[in-house]
Amino acid sequence: DSGCDWSWRCIIWTSIGWSVSVGLGLLCCIYVATLHENDLWFSNIKEVEREISFRTECGLYYSYYKQMLQASSIKEGLLELIHDNMTESRRTINLLQRMNIYQEVFLSVLYRLLPIQPYLEPVYFYIYTVFSLQAVYVIGLYLTAWLLSGSWLAGTLTGVWYILNRVDTTRVEFTISLRENWSLPFFALQVAAITCYLRPQLGVMVWLMYVTTFCFCLMWQFNQFILLVQALVIYSLDCADLLTTTQVTTLYLVQVSGLLTVWLLQFCNSMILGSLVLSFIVAALFIRHYHVSKVLQLRSDEHIFKFIKSKFALGSTRDFDAGLYLCEEAFGLLPLDTLERLAGTLLLYPYMLTVLLLCGTLAVAALQNLSSPGGGLVEEKRGAAERRVEAFRPDVAYNLLHTVLYGILAFSTMRMKYIWTGHMCAVAAYGVCGTEVWTLVLRVLRCNTKLRLFRYAVPLLIFCWLYYKFWPKLMEELSELREFYDPDTVELMTWISTKTPKQAVFAGSMQLLAGIKLCTGRVLTNHPHYEDKVLRERTRQVYQVYARRSPEDVYDILRAVGADYVVLENSICYERRHRRGCRLRDLLDLANGHVMDGPGDNDPDLVPAAHQRFCEAIKTDAAAYTALFTRAFQNKTFYVYRTSRDRRRTRPD
Numbered sequence: 132d133s134g135c136d137w138s139w140r141c142i143i144w145t146s147i148g149w150s151v152s153v154g155l156g157l158l159c160c161i162y163v164a165t166l167h168e169n170d171l172w173f174s175n176i177k178e179v180e181r182e183i184s185f186r187t188e189c190g191l192y193y194s195y196y197k198q199m200l201q202a203s204s205i206k207e208g209l210l211e212l213i214h215d216n217m218t219e220s221r222r223t224i225n226l227l228q229r230m231n232i233y234q235e236v237f238l239s240v241l242y243r244l245l246p247i248q249p250y251l252e253p254v255y256f257y258i259y260t261v262f263s264l265q266a267v268y269v270i271g272l273y274l275t276a277w278l279l280s281g282s283w284l285a286g287t288l289t290g291v292w293y294i295l296n297r298v299d300t301t302r303v304e305f306t307i308s309l310r311e312n313w314s315l316p317f318f319a320l321q322v323a324a325i326t327c328y329l330r331p332q333l334g335v336m337v338w339l340m341y342v343t344t345f346c347f348c349l350m351w352q353f354n355q356f357i358l359l360v361q362a363l364v365i366y367s368l369d370c371a372d373l374l375t376t377t378q379v380t381t382l383y384l385v386q387v388s389g390l391l392t393v394w395l396l397q398f399c400n401s402m403i404l405g406s407l408v409l410s411f412i413v414a415a416l417f418i419r420h421y422h423v424s425k426v427l428q429l430r431s432d433e434h435i436f437k438f439i440k441s442k443f444a445l446g447s448t449r450d451f452d453a454g455l456y457l458c459e460e461a462f463g464l465l466p467l468d469t470l471e472r473l474a475g476t477l478l479l480y481p482y483m484l485t486v487l488l489l490c491g492t493l494a495v496a497a498l499q500n501l502s503s504p505g506g507g508l509v510e511e512k513r514g515a516a517e518r519r520v521e522a523f524r525p526d527v528a529y530n531l532l533h534t535v536l537y538g539i540l541a542f543s544t545m546r547m548k549y550i551w552t553g554h555m556c557a558v559a560a561y562g563v564c565g566t567e568v569w570t571l572v573l574r575v576l577r578c579n580t581k582l583r584l585f586r587y588a589v590p591l592l593i594f595c596w597l598y599y600k601f602w603p604k605l606m607e608e609l610s611e612l613r614e615f616y617d618p619d620t621v622e623l624m625t626w627i628s629t630k631t632p633k634q635a636v637f638a639g640s641m642q643l644l645a646g647i648k649l650c651t652g653r654v655l656t657n658h659p660h661y662e663d664k665v666l667r668e669r670t671r672q673v674y675q676v677y678a679r680r681s682p683e684d685v686y687d688i689l690r691a692v693g694a695d696y697v698v699l700e701n702s703i704c705y706e707r708r709h710r711r712g713c714r715l716r717d718l719l720d721l722a723n724g725h726v727m728d729g730p731g732d733n734d735p736d737l738v739p740a741a742h743q744r745f746c747e748a749i750k751t752d753a754a755a756y757t758a759l760f761t762r763a764f765q766n767k768t769f770y771v772y773r774t775s776r777d778r779r780r781t782r783p784d
Contacts, residue, residue: 148283152273155290156266162294164262166608167304171615173258179624180615181254182650188659189308191218191645193257194652195232199239200253208239217654219666220636220693228398230660231352234313261307264316268301268553269293271319276557276564278326279530284590285557285564291594292556295476295601299469300552311549314351317343319553322533329378329526337381344389348403349396352662355406357550358386360540362411364532369415371497373528383412402662451671451722452661458713461546469548476601477593478559485562488571489531496523527567534558563590619768623698624650626764626771631696638673638689639698647698656692671722677703678719679740682749686759689774696763699770704746716744 168174171184185193195212202208212226226232242248242256251259272293273286293300303312321343328336348354362383369379387409394403403409456462473479534554541551562568569585627637628651637647641659648655657670672688676697689697706714717727725740726733742748749756749772759778764771 145283148277148286151283151287152270152277152290153266155273155287155294156269159269159290159294160262160266162609163265163297163301163304164259167258167262167307169609169611170305170613172613173615176615177621178254179621179650180617183617183620183624183646184615185308185646185649186306187642188645189306190649191658191660192230192232192235192308192310194645194649195226195230196235196239196257197253197649198652199236200242205240205243209236212236217652218648218658219669220654220656222665225398227396228400229663231310231350231397233349233396258307261303261312264313265301265303268316268319271316271321271323272553272557274323275319275326275530275554276560278323278330279527279557279561280565282564282586284587285560288560288563288590288593289556291597292476292478292559293553295597295605296473296478296552296556299472299548300556301549310351310353314347314349314354315549315553317346317350318357318550321347322530322554325382325529326526328381329374329524329529337385340382340385341388344385345392348389348393352402352660354393355390355403355408358390359406359408359411360536361533362386362408362415364529364536366411366415367532368525368528371493371528372500373493373497373523374525378525380416383416387412449721451718452667454713454718454721458709458718462544465542465545465548469545473552473555476597478556481562482555482559484572485558485568486531486534488562488568489527490535492567492571493523493528493531496528524567527561530554530558530561560590563593619766620646622766623764623769623771627651627653630764635695636693637696637698638676638692638694640674640700640703641670643698643700654693656689656694671719674715674719675745677716677744677746678723679725679742679744680723681742682745682756682759683778685745686774686778694774697760697772697774699746699749699772701768701770704744 171181173181173184176184182190182193198211199205199208202211209227212232214223215226216223218224218226227236238257238260242253247256269290272289273283276285276289277283279285301312302309306312321340324336324339324343328340344358348358351357365374365379365382368374374382390403390406390409394400397403470479473482534551537547537551537554541548564586566582566586569582573582573585624647627635627647631651631653633652634654636654636656637644638656639647641657641661644655644657645659647653648658657666657673661667661670669692673692673694675688676685676699702708703715706716708714709717711717711727711729711731712721714728720727720740721737723740724737726737728744749760750770752762759775760772761775762770763773
């Protein structure tokens, strides 16, 4: 507990706390690894099936780990990544600059150097590393709750809540390679380090804050937007006079240092240097606004701003890039059933009570600080700082605003809930096991019961109830066995590997092409890593195979990007998953100025297309299509066409 005098009793108690944190972390790691194995029977399926299980962009990232291992040497592998001409046809790109794949590079080097090849397959080394990071994630949340409450019982409750709310706290078991699964564990450690730093006489945490911030930024391309919210938290605490000047400056500089280190490692990536968070920090530190991205004329992340504008009805709703995001469930509003699930584990109730009570207390403390007369003397500032600490602890204030702002972000964009829900467990556990919330509650209730009784009795009651309700469900979940089954995709990948040249260029959907690169090593026209303006425009052009365009137009587009084959998917051509206006073919029709398929309203300026939908019409084998495209493969799901080297059609004399 807090106030430890480092007696033998205290040392033993603290050691138990650390042991429990590691135990909970390992338990979470084993839990998600078991779910992954049970869902796919991963240990028993073929290698191509294992690779297909890395869906969408996960397959793209894993392919670079595989590529590094297949290289003749580490140096040769790095050179191939720096001068890559396989990921985007007719373009040579620096993958270490464009993508956050240093983790794949590091793991591949580690696998080469460690004497584990005879005992552990490369794919298992990869997935076990990602699952192990879940242990790091739980430990980071555990430490935050422990630091806030002064009791490792809060950390234990945090870990248990994180595991029981797995559906809403992580999706690592089926999206292993996603960048967030690599980066968020380090973000949780960074928050724990900040919490520790904001407590008295713990300035050594600055180095840990820097290292965790650097690792977080290195592993996720959305780091700048997450750190921007964190910078807003720091700025708000500064405005409320709840942090000292040194603390504010240190936290800002840690963010800047982490981002600039990543900027150097990513070969001076302009997207980082022009990020909003750096502009904001510069403005906050020098008290003036200076928008770096305007100076640098950045285009890499403009699709994010288009998405934000369209989401809040501030921009065009016909923009193709914005539509791709807006029509995905992950980028929609947080579903209300999320709150029902969180309430079902008793997480939501103490969380809401804690946040509401502390927000009221924080507002009072901020008003008191802002209304007190300022002074210029150092002694007066030191005295004010001491009074602020007594009025409202800086570490509690930071975590309170952190959870509120990231909660707002989660409600606005569902994919961001994974940043919020983990920290939510720590805040709720702090409310249950800490002193501040119970003091306020008992004061309001005018109850003279001993505070210690509530701090220990209530968590134990919650543990008992959670065990009674969820232990049988966990055991049932762990006993459910499934198996990977996707014969059409396996057939496609096998055909590509055996029947097409190794340098053949494939066009198609971003998600499928990522799998084609991983399973076959063929050259792609486009891919899911969308942070590049040229790639976004190329993707929109390639997707015209699902629009109402003439065969000549589509042929010219595909040959312009060097495509030898185009893969058409029935699931996209005849899509029913999304509502009208959100199907890919609808987004293309709107962007092209054409009316959409099916019953429903259309904007008055939209016109009927002059041609049939390409993905449907090409299957009729009409002369206009067979002159330019030859069907090379088909099954129930996929159609593959080879593009002609030249237009085989008669021209008038």
